[in-house]
Amino acid sequence: MPRTNIPTVETTSGAIEVYTPAARAFHWIVVALIAIQIPVGLYMTYRGGALNIWDATTNNLYSAHKLGGVIILLLVIARFAYRLTAGAPHPEPTIEPWQRVVSEINHWALYGLLLLVPILGYLGVSMFPALNLFGLFDLPALAAPDKKMSETLFEFHKLGAWALLGLIAMHIGAALYHYFIRKDNVLGRMLSLALRKP
Ligand code: HEM
C-alpha cells in the first residue's frame, strides 16, 4: 500500500505520523453527512410506513435522503480512491497487534459499506422507479425498472445501513477508548492540530 506525503507532528513522546489534511477533511465531512443521512432515512420510512403520511414533508425527506446519499456516494468514491493512492499513516506504534488487526478489518468494512449501502439505495430507486428529487428533476437511472427486485434491494439497503451503524458504534467506542482510557495518539491522528494532545 503506498504512503505518500504522510505528515508527522512532534509530541512529548516524539514525532508521530498523522492523517493528511485531505484525509481528515474527507473523514469528518462524511461523518457529518452520515449523522444526518441515517436519522432522515429512519424518520422518512417511519413517517411513510408506520404513520402512512405521504405529504410534501415525507416526499421532501425522501428527496433529501436520495440527494444526500448520492453526494455521500460520490464523496466516498473520491475518498476511497485517495486512500488507495495516498495511503494512511503506519499503525499507531503503541497499539497491540490484535488492535491493529481489528482496526484494519473495521476500517475496510466501513469503506465497503459506505460504498455498498448508497449503491443499493440508488439501484433500488432506479428499479422502483422513484428517481425524482423535490419535483424538480430526476436522478439518472442506473438500471431498468423492476419493482420486485427494487423491494429486495431496499431490504439489503436497510440491512446494510444497520450493519454500518453497528460498525460505526464499534469504531466510535474504540476511538473513545484510545483517547480516554488508553490515552494514546490514535484519535489525535484524525483531529486538527488545535485539538490534538501535545
Ligand atoms: C451512505 C448512504 C446511505 C445511508 C446510510 C442510508 C440509510 C438508510 C436508512 C437507515 C434507511 C431506513 C431503512 C428502513 O428502516 O427501512 C434508508 C431507506 C431508504 N434509502 Fe437510504 N441510505 C443511504 C443512501 C441512499 C441513496 C443513495 C438512496 C437513493 C438514491 C437511498 C434511498 C433510500 C430509500 C428509497 C429508502 C426507503 C426504502 C424503503 O422504503 O424500504 N438511500 N436509507
Ligand code: HEM
Ligand atoms: C459516520 C461515522 C464514521 C465513519 C463512517 C468513519 C470511518 C472511518 C474510516 C473509514 C477510517 C479509516 C481511515 C483510513 O485509514 O483511510 C476512520 C479512521 C478513524 N476514525 Fe472514523 N469514522 C466515523 C466516525 C468517527 C468518530 C465519531 C470518531 C471519533 C470519535 C472517529 C475517529 C477515527 C479515528 C481516530 C481514525 C483513525 C484511526 C487510526 O489512526 O488507526 N471516527 N474512520
